[in-house]
Amino acid sequence: MTRRAVITGCGSFLPEKILTNDDLAKMVDTNDAWIRERTGIKERHIASEGELTSDLAIEAAKKALAVAGRDAADIDLIVVATTTPDLTFPSTAAVVQAKLGAGVGAAFDIQAVCTGFIYALSTAEKFIASGQHQNALVIGAETFSRILDWEDRATCVLFGDGAGAFVLEGRDEKDADGRGVMNSYLRCDGTMVDLLYVDGGVSSTQSTGHVRMQGNRVFREAITRISEAIECVVADAGVHVDDIDWFVPHQANERIIKGVVKKLSLRENQVVSTIAGQGNTSAASIPLAWCAGVDDGRIKKGDLVLIEGMGGGLTWGAALMRA
């Protein structure tokens, strides 16, 4: 019997503290007009001292569980996509499991930077499809502000903190009404590691390091690779881009999103965008945007939704699902 992984709840959380473009202009040589025109970002949320990635993840997870009508004890799989874990080990997923009081199932982190949520969703879907796990929490959570160089205007204006979570439940195909994750496409090309990376790590420097990016080179790669991922995932599912109800992209740059929309003849009014108020929250940006689309009534049960992401690695990917 084929098992489908159906999204039965989503939840999101943003730290209270807001950093505006004008605030940043007091810290580095930048200005509101440059940031808005080049990226679409107006402000971002920043975790306060002592507010950890797991804290954001737990708040998002609690909301997703409430929407799904599930108790934490029902969860037998937790996958957290993050580049900014609380600790080098154990995983943030282990911390989340304990703090939530979730069932003792599998729990682990996935590290694919801004593509992390697509990698995590695809992994959890396969665990559920195998029949070995029934109820999963898939979380994208970041305190990206902790790895920014606040003197580097080329990167510090781009990112923010936040978390988003899905509850995925296994259903027999005949009971799923066509809902659930349909397919996904994941890629990595490690030869482009120097385009976007952190200049520190456990084994190399025994420090955390800071984000370094050749922004315009990443920008050029982004539109090509995201478009390739979307074309493959759509063709694999046997649907057409015209069939897609909502496009929930990774929120790195409004110009990248518009470039992809134009290249693939999607419609601007299909895009769920949160970039203006959140910036790039790395692995959290897709579930944060998804939740915004659900909360304001755009994404409804049964809608065909496309997600995509691209980030350090370089990694990139896309997934299609019926909400």
Ligand code: UT7
């Ligand atoms: O989520 C992970 C994937 N990340 C991405 O997809 C990010 C992809 N890249 C981008 O979004 C864009 O490349 C950026 C927004 C990072 C930069 O935009 P750009 O249009 O590619 O600008 P640029 O890097 O080519 O820089 C243009 C100019 C430079 O000055 P000169 O050399 O022309 O004098 C930069 O020094 O803008 C300058 N600049 C800034 N000026 C004001 C760079 N950062 C800033 C800043 N404020 N914050």
